[in-house]
Amino acid sequence: MLKPFSTPIYVTQPLLPDLIKYNCLLRKIWKAKWLTNMLGPCHHVLETKLSQYLKVPHLSLFNNGTNALITAIQALDLTGEVITTPFTFAATPHSLVWNHLQPVFVDIDEASLTMNPSKIEAAITKKTTGILGVHVFGNPCDVTSIKQLAQTHHLKVVYDAAHAFGTTVLGQGIGNYGDITMFSFHATKLFHTAEGGALTYQDEQFKDKLYYLKNFGIKNEEEVITVGSNGKMNEIQAALGLAVLELVAEEMKARQKILKLYQQRLSNQPGIIFTQITNQNESQSFQYFVIRIDSQLFGQTRDQVYVKLRRYHVYARKYFYPLCSRYQCYRHLPSSAPNNLPIATKIAQQVISLPFYGRLTPNQVNRICDIILKKEI
Ligand SMILES: *Cc1c(COP(=O)(O)O)cnc(C)c1O
Numbered sequence: 001m002l003k004p005f006s007t008p009i010y011v012t013q014p015l016l017p018d019l020i021k022y023n024c025l026l027r028k029i030w031k032a033k034w035l036t037n038m039l040g041p042c043h044h045v046l047e048t049k050l051s052q053y054l055k056v057p058h059l060s061l062f063n064n065g066t067n068a069l070i071t072a073i074q075a076l077d078l079t080g081e082v083i084t085t086p087f088t089f090a091a092t093p094h095s096l097v098w099n100h101l102q103p104v105f106v107d108i109d110e111a112s113l114t115m116n117p118s119k120i121e122a123a124i125t126k127k128t129t130g131i132l133g134v135h136v137f138g139n140p141c142d143v144t145s146i147k148q149l150a151q152t153h154h155l156k157v158v159y160d161a162a163h164a165f166g167t168t169v170l171g172q173g174i175g176n177y178g179d180i181t182m183f184s185f186h187a188t189k190l191f192h193t194a195e196g197g198a199l200t201y202q203d204e205q206f207k208d209k210l211y212y213l214k215n216f217g218i219k220n221e222e223e224v225i226t227v228g229s230n231g232k233m234n235e236i237q238a239a240l241g242l243a244v245l246e247l248v249a250e251e252m253k254a255r256q257k258i259l260k261l262y263q264q265r266l267s268n269q270p271g272i273i274f275t276q277i278t279n280q281n282e283s284q285s286f287q288y289f290v291i292r293i294d295s296q297l298f299g300q301t302r303d304q305v306y307v308k309l310r311r312y313h314v315y316a317r318k319y320f321y322p323l324c325s326r327y328q329c330y331r332h333l334p335s336s337a338p339n340n341l342p343i344a345t346k347i348a349q350q351v352i353s354l355p356f357y358g359r360l361t362p363n364q365v366n367r368i369c370d371i372i373l374k375k376e377i
Contacts, residue, residue, distance in 0.1 A: 002312065002367070002370055002371060002374060003312075004311065004312040004313045005312060005313040005314065005364075005367070006313075007313070008313045008314075008315055009313060009314045009315065009355050009360075009364065009368070010315050010355065011188075011288075011315065011316060011317050011353050011354070011355050011356065012188050012355070012356065012357050013357045013359055014187045014188070014192060014194075015190070015191075015192065015244050015247050015248070015251055015358075017240070017243035017244055017246070017247060018243075021243050021246075022239065022240065022243045025042060025239035025242055025243060026236075026239060028041045028042070028239075029041060029042065029235045029236070029239060034235065035234055035235050035236070036232055036234035036235060037215075037232065038061075038211075038215070038232055038233075040235035040238070041235070042235050042238035042239045042241075042242055043061060043233060043235060043238045045238075045242060046061060046193075046233075046238045046241045046242055046245075047059055047060070047061055047198075049242070049245060050198060050241075050245070051200070053166065053245065053248075054165075054166070054173045054174075054175045054183070054200060055168070055172065055173030055175075055176070056173050056175040056176055056181075056200040056201075057176075057201075057202060057204075058200065058201050058202070058203075058204060058206065058207055059175075059198050059199070059200045060198060060199050060206075060207065060210045060211065060214070061196065061197075061198050061232075061233040061238065062196065062197040062198060062199065062214060062231045062232075062233055063195060063196060063197070063230070063231055063232055063233050063234070063237070064184070064185075064186065064195045064196060064197050065091065065162055065182055065183065065184025065185065065186060065196070065197030066091040066094070066095060066184075066197070067197065067214075067229070067231045068182045068183075068184075068197035068198060068199050068231065069091060069092070069095040069158070069160060069182040069197075070095045070098045070099065070229075071199070071210060071213045071214055071229070071231055072158050072180040072182055072199050072210075073095055073096060073099045073101070073130075073132070073158060074099055074213055075180065075206055075209050075210055075213060076130065076156045076158065076179060076180065078099065078101055078129045078130045078156060079101070079127075079129050080101065080102065080127030080128065080129050081101065081102045081103075081104045081125060081127040081128045081129070082096050082101050082102070082103060082104065082128070082129065082130040082131065082132050083104045083106055083115070083120050083123050083124070083128060083130070083131050083132070084096065084103050084104065084105060084106075084115070084131070084132040084133070084134075085105065085106065085108055085114065085115045085132075085133070085134050085136070085324075085344070086105040086108075086323040086324045086325035086326075086336070086341055086344050087108050087113055087134075087136060087320050087323060087324075087344045087347065087348065088134040088136060088160065088320060088324060089162065089319075089320065090324060090327070091160075091162075092132060092134055092160050092324065093105075093324045093330060095132075096132065097329075101129075101130075102127075102333070103132075103324075103330065103333065103335075104123050104128070104333075104335045105323075105324070105325045105330075105333070105335040105336055105340070105341060105344075106119035106120055106122075106123045106335070106340075106341075107119045107340065107341045107342060107343050107344055108136075108341075108343050108344045108347065109142070109343070110343050110347070111277060112136075112139045112140075112141070112142070112277055113136050113137065113139055113275060113347060114133060114134065114135065114136055114139055114140070114141040114142065115131075115133055115134075115141060115142075115146075116343075117142050117145035117146060117149060120146065120149055121149055123335070124149075124153050124155075128153065128155060129155060129156060130155050130156040130157065130158060131146055131149070131150060131155055131156075131157050131158070132158045132159075132160065133146060133157065133158075133159050133160070133178070134159070134160040134162075134163075135159060135160070135161050135163060135164040135167065135174060135285075136163060136320075137163055137275055137276055137285075137287065137288050137290050137319075138163045138164045138167050138276065138284060138285030138286070138287050138288070139275075139276060139277050140164065140167060140169045140174055140177075140282055141159065141177075143159075143169060143177040143178070146178075147177070147178075156179050157177075157178035157179050158178055158179060158180050158181070158182070159174070159175075159177060159178040159180075159181040159182065160181075160182050161174055161175060161181045161182060161183050162182065162183065162184035162186075162189065162197075163189075163285055163287040163288065164183075164285045164287070165183055165189065165190055165191045165285055165287065166190075166191075166248070166252070166283070166285055167282065167283055167284070167285045168282065168283045169281060169282050170281050170282075173200075175200030176200070176202065179201065179202075179203070180199050180200070180201045180206065181199065181200045181201070182197060182198070182199055183197060183198045183199075183200070184196075184197045185197055185198070185237075185241065189287065190248065190251060190252070190255075190285070190286060190287050191241075191244060191245060191248050192240075192241075192244060193233065193237040193238065193240050193241040193244070194237060194240055195237065196233055196237050196241065212225060212226050212228050213226065213228045213229065213231070214228065214229065214230070214231030214232055215228055215230070215231075215232060216228045216229070216230060250358070251286075251357075251358045252286050254358030254359075255286040255356065255357070255358055256284075256286065257362075258289070258356060258357075258358070258360050258362075258365055259284075259286065259289060259356075261362055261365045261366070262289055262354065262365060262369065265365070265366065265369035265373075266291060266369060266372070266373075269298075269373065270297045270298065271293060271294040271295070271296070271297030271298025271299065272291055272292070272293065272294075272298060272372075273291065273292040273293075273294060273350070274291060274292075275290045275291065275292055275351065276288075276289070276290070286356075288319065288353050288356055289353070289354050289355075289356035290319060290351055290352065290353045290354070291351075291352060291354065292347065292350035292351055292352075293305055293350050293352060294350060295350075299375075300377055301349075302318070302349060302350050302351065302352050304377050305352060305372060306318060306352055307377075308371060308372075308374070308377055309368070309371055309372070312367075312371050314355060314368055314371060315355075316352050316353060316354055316355070317352070317353040318348075318351060318352060318353070319351060319353040320348060320351065321348040321349065321351060322348060323341065323344055323345065323348045325338075325341060325344075354368060354372075355368060
């Protein structure tokens, strides 16, 4: 007899550092009496440590990922239309509209769930100035084809790498591809600062530009040189980041074990498809564990599995259903028509994100799999 879990199981649990460790860092901040404005004891150290970890030449911290993405797009001076994916979190297309740009949705590739390059090419018009790709679930976009397209058509490339912290492609940190890449450090992400984010880039000229854009455009006491916003990461966030960063390696190891167990239990089950691709040239991000349910083969729909899990107090999530193209604010766009997005439309009906964090026990994972595989709905 399967019993419901006595306490609810959510898709993730934030990494929480030892309070004594965190307190040590807070003490430094208290001593310096400097809480924000990028000059305290933690901000600079975190920027340096993260550029090393992500293997990128330049990195700028932000107060959250969405603000970072909005600022990246602003820094690239895009106009008109930007091609993007509907299979992502709301922040991706919103960041375009905050910059008065029109999102143009294109369909995704069935294996990687990232934008299909041939669909990108077909969607380029005279108004297109950029491509906004998402390394969804840590699966890298086809960065080589996208680079080629961008060169041919003189487009800028921005990547949303909110799911791809630590992912590498051909030995390179994923933040090295495109003009600018955004990482999110929201509490639900593997590495986090409660709220936070960063931009990475090759071209050093973005350093100052992004600095002004996230600090009101203030150059010095008497000069304001651009219409900047407030995107600064504060010291309390940066300190949390420093403490959490020390836990990341161990968390990844723990998640690797959980991933293996899920794979053992759920592979070779008709109608269950894994969504994380593991190419030889790429490394995993261990951000999410997402499966697809093919209802014909599995005998139950994704929604039936979702409800079944809830009855046992397992709160799986339907990432990413509905597609962004179905939101009220975007459904009127010509590119939002479901027949323009057949693969994304199908996938959105099939995906379910399962609990995935280091403190899950093998017993809990086994019970979650028992519930999923249970014949009765
Ligand atoms: C988490 C996330 C964001 C936004 O990050 P915040 O730091 O919460 O603003 C953007 N895009 C994707 C795909 C995300 O998962």
